[in-house]
Amino acid sequence: MKDIKDLTFEELKAELAEMGEASYRAGQIFAWLYHRGALSFAAFTDLPKKFRDELAAPYEISSLELYGVFRSQDRTRKFLFKLGDGSFIETVLIPAGARATVCLSTQVGCKFSCPFCASGLKGFVRNLTPAEMVNQVLFLKHHEGEPVTNLVFMGMGEPLDNFENLAKAIRIMNSTEGLGIAARRMTVSTCGIVPGIGLFKSLGLQVNLSISLHAVTDEKRTRLVPVNKKYPLETLIEACLDYRKGGGRKITLEYVLIRGVNDSLADADGLARIARRLKAKVNLIPYSLVQGLPYEVPAEDTIRLFVQRLEGRKVPVTLRHSKGTDIQAACGQLAGRPFNKVGVKATHLTF
Numbered sequence: 001m002k003d004i005k006d007l008t009f010e011e012l013k014a015e016l017a018e019m020g021e022a023s024y025r026a027g028q029i030f031a032w033l034y035h036r037g038a039l040s041f042a043a044f045t046d047l048p049k050k051f052r053d054e055l056a057a058p059y060e061i062s063s064l065e066l067y068g069v070f071r072s073q074d075r076t077r078k079f080l081f082k083l084g085d086g087s088f089i090e091t092v093l094i095p096a097g098a099r100a101t102v103c104l105s106t107q108v109g110c111k112f113s114c115p116f117c118a119s120g121l122k123g124f125v126r127n128l129t130p131a132e133m134v135n136q137v138l139f140l141k142h143h144e145g146e147p148v149t150n151l152v153f154m155g156m157g158e159p160l161d162n163f164e165n166l167a168k169a170i171r172i173m174n175s176t177e178g179l180g181i182a183a184r185r186m187t188v189s190t191c192g193i194v195p196g197i198g199l200f201k202s203l204g205l206q207v208n209l210s211i212s213l214h215a216v217t218d219e220k221r222t223r224l225v226p227v228n229k230k231y232p233l234e235t236l237i238e239a240c241l242d243y244r245k246g247g248g249r250k251i252t253l254e255y256v257l258i259r260g261v262n263d264s265l266a267d268a269d270g271l272a273r274i275a276r277r278l279k280a281k282v283n284l285i286p287y288s289l290v291q292g293l294p295y296e297v298p299a300e301d302t303i304r305l306f307v308q309r310l311e312g313r314k315v316p317v318t319l320r321h322s323k324g325t326d327i328q329a330a331c332g333q334l335a336g337r338p339f340n341k342v343g344v345k346a347t348h349l350t351f
């Protein structure tokens with residue numbers, strides 16, 4: 001069976017043309033799937049029964065199975081979903097005032113093995129389909145009643161390593177017939193997959209790009225972000241400059257501050273040099289502890305001095321204290337594990 005939610009609006013129109021159906025039917029189908037959250041073709045009551053049966057023959061309508069919910073004291077919620085093949089993924093909802101940001105996963109596990117991150121601990125399992133990405137947002141929209149305003153592709157996995165499916169999911173969520181989320185309210189984060197940055201530019205959408213930099217020398221970055229061996233800093237910077245020259249939006253550099261590893265003033269100076277070259281802004285994120293990993297949270301004074309050093313070098317910098325650390329929902333903490341089975345306490349868990 002094919003998943004109808006894997007199709008962009010344009011692809012659905014093409015499929016309908018092959019079936020000899022009018023293209024306006026695509027709008028009706030998208031409205032049922034994305035506005036009303038229908039889970040069966042039988043629910044599409046404004047479509048003729050014969051046509052519904054024709055759709056149901058090759059297609060299914062997928063949804064996610066909720067396995068657990070973890071609620072943080074800061075209102076962040078983490079959702080553990082079980083996929084059809086038994087894999088687990090995690091999605092985080094971060095409400096802040098009138099905004100509700102969803103941090104999406106794009107793969108089960110991750111190939112890139114950054115040693116400070118929980119997502120890569122068990123290696124790579126598989127790419128998520130476009131439908132599995134879109135369903136994370138749909139679930140929160142229809143079951144949590146949250147008007148999702150912003151999306152960040154920063155959950156489990158490396159988005160640009162699953163580019164084709166990512167691009168389809170973005171188009172479905174961006175289209176007015178789909179979820180209608182503005183491209184400027186979406187951010188894709190990459191650990192530095194250089195060919196993927198070129199592909200991302202070719203999307204031609206105003207989606208934001210963020211680079212997980214985390215270190216400013218090749219020696220240190222190869223240790224923290226091993227893909228740096230394949231795409232070293234200068235290659236990555238050149239790709240970012242090309243992206244900007246081609247009309248790409250302002251880049252954000254993500255920098256997780258880890259005690260005694262990348263939090264010195266020399267690191268801050270190197271970061272300032274790269275940020276100024278790229279005319280990028282910097283998001284500083286103090287490390288969030290991951291069970292079993294040897295990295296530590298930096299001291300408050302160190303963080304303050306690091307921020308001041310960047311500001312002194314005229315680099316726009318935002319200090320982001322990760323949300324949801326008490327439920328292991330912060331940056332680098334997502335592992336896709338059924339935590340209850342290994343005894344980690346959640347503030348709330350439902351099945």
Ligand code: SF4
Nearest residue numbers: 110112114117120157
């Ligand atoms: S930081 Fe990103 S690229 Fe690195 S292991 Fe974690 S999910 Fe993968």
